[in-house]
Structures are given as structure tokens and as C-alpha cells.
Amino acid sequence: MIDNAELIKQGAEAKVYLTPYLQRKAIIKERFPKTYRHPTLDKKLTSRRVIQEARCLNRCQKAQIDTPTVYLVDVDRSLIYMEHIEGCSVREFLVTAEGQVPERQTALAGEIGRALGLMHNIDVVHGDLTTSNLLMREESGSVVLIDFGLSYVSQLIEDKAVDLYVLERAFISTHPNTEVMFAQIIEAYGKSCKASKQILKKLEDVRLRGRKRSMLG
Structure with missing residues (x-):
């Protein structure tokens, strides 16, 4: 559980939370461990996916494609903080x-x-x-x-x-x-x-x- 965050969606790969961040609403996407994988391998693959997702979002933003703005990437905790779209x-x-x-x-x-x-x-x-x-x-x-x-x-x-x-x-x-x-x-x-x-x-x-x-x- 993430402090001051409300779980709003859970999928096969990640949990999505709504939270206040820098005086605005934000989304936190948390990738959770896959218990069927070796912990070291799982951590490596999860970190890679977090970085890849953030990079693709930033790549789109630079090309003026409307995607959520990334505020913060916490690779250690497998979290991406991003813009909440109303x-x-x-x-x-x-x-x-x-x-x-x-x-x-x-x-x-x-x-x-x-x-x-x-x-x-x-x-x-x-x-x-x-x-x-x-x-x-x-x-x-x-x-x-x-x-x-x-x-x-x-x-x-x-x-x-x-x-x-x-x-x-x-x-x-x-x-x-x-x-x-x-x-x-x-x-x-x-x-x-x-x-x-x-x-x-x-x-x-x-x-x-x-x-x-x-x-x-």
C-alpha cells in the first residue's frame, strides 16, 4: 500500500493509485512482483519495463502526442508518478x-x-x-x-x-x-x-x- 494513495484499478501487471502530488492530482502506477519468477530476474525485468514505459511516454510528449506527463520515476519501487487525466x-x-x-x-x-x-x-x-x-x-x-x-x-x-x-x-x-x-x-x-x-x-x-x-x- 502506498501512503495517501487510493487504489482505483488493478490489472494483471500493475496497480493504479490516485494520489495528491505537488498540489495536484496524480496517478501512481505500481508494477508488482511476479511470484513465479526468480526474484532477481523479476526485479531486473520489472525495472526494465518501468523504464521502457516512462521513456515511451516521454518520447511521445516530445513529439507533441497527448499522453500523461511523467512527474517521477522510482525504479527501485517500480513506481511511475504521472498526470491524472480528467x-x-x-x-x-x-x-x-x-x-x-x-x-x-x-x-x-x-x-x-x-x-x-x-x-x-x-x-x-x-x-x-x-x-x-x-x-x-x-x-x-x-x-x-x-x-x-x-x-x-x-x-x-x-x-x-x-x-x-x-x-x-x-x-x-x-x-x-x-x-x-x-x-x-x-x-x-x-x-x-x-x-x-x-x-x-x-x-x-x-x-x-x-x-x-x-x-x-
């Missing part, structure tokens, strides 16, 4: 009446596609793109990419195509009848990502492999 997730937005309006979906799709294109331009692969990991700022409505716990840096076209495929599967499984919106995301992505032609071509291959796996069970 707003709702894209997932929450899409299930509301406002989120069903085609014009709002189109505008949102444009922002998402542009952000992902810029992210891939700097070779950051998110690794866990879902509508829960896309937030909309309360004041401006701008899209914020969050939860870079599985992120890494890669120049590989396939890695970026898989990133898009993961998001597409999230849309299909969570948000029925949003095929048009995802197509709009891809359109905006194509305009902002320098290597979009190669990545989108590879996305077709990834989709085909996914369909084959589904058929084989």
Missing part, C-alpha cells in the same frame, strides 16, 4: 447517446487516427491499444493515449500493423456497428503516418492470419 475513455463515450452521433464519431476517429500515426512515426508501438486506453480530456475533448505498460520502440512495419489490428479487434468485440468509425481512423492514420502504405498493406496480412486462426479454432 475525462472519460473512448469506450465510455461510445456507449453514451452522444457517442452514437455520426458527426462526433467522425471527429473522434480523426483525432485517434492522427495520434496513432504520429506515434508510429517516432517508432513507438503501444502494445495494448483498446478504447479503454484512449481518453478524452474533459476540458478540450482531445484524445490522450494512456497505459504504455506493454509499449516498446520498433521500426518494424509488422509491429505497427499488429498495433492497429489489436485496436480493430477491440472495436469489433466491444463496439458493434462502428466499422465506419474504424475506417475513418485508418483514413486519418494514413494522412499522418509516413509509412502508412506499407503498414496498412501489412495490416491486411495480419487480418488474414487472424481469420485463419479463428477458422482453425
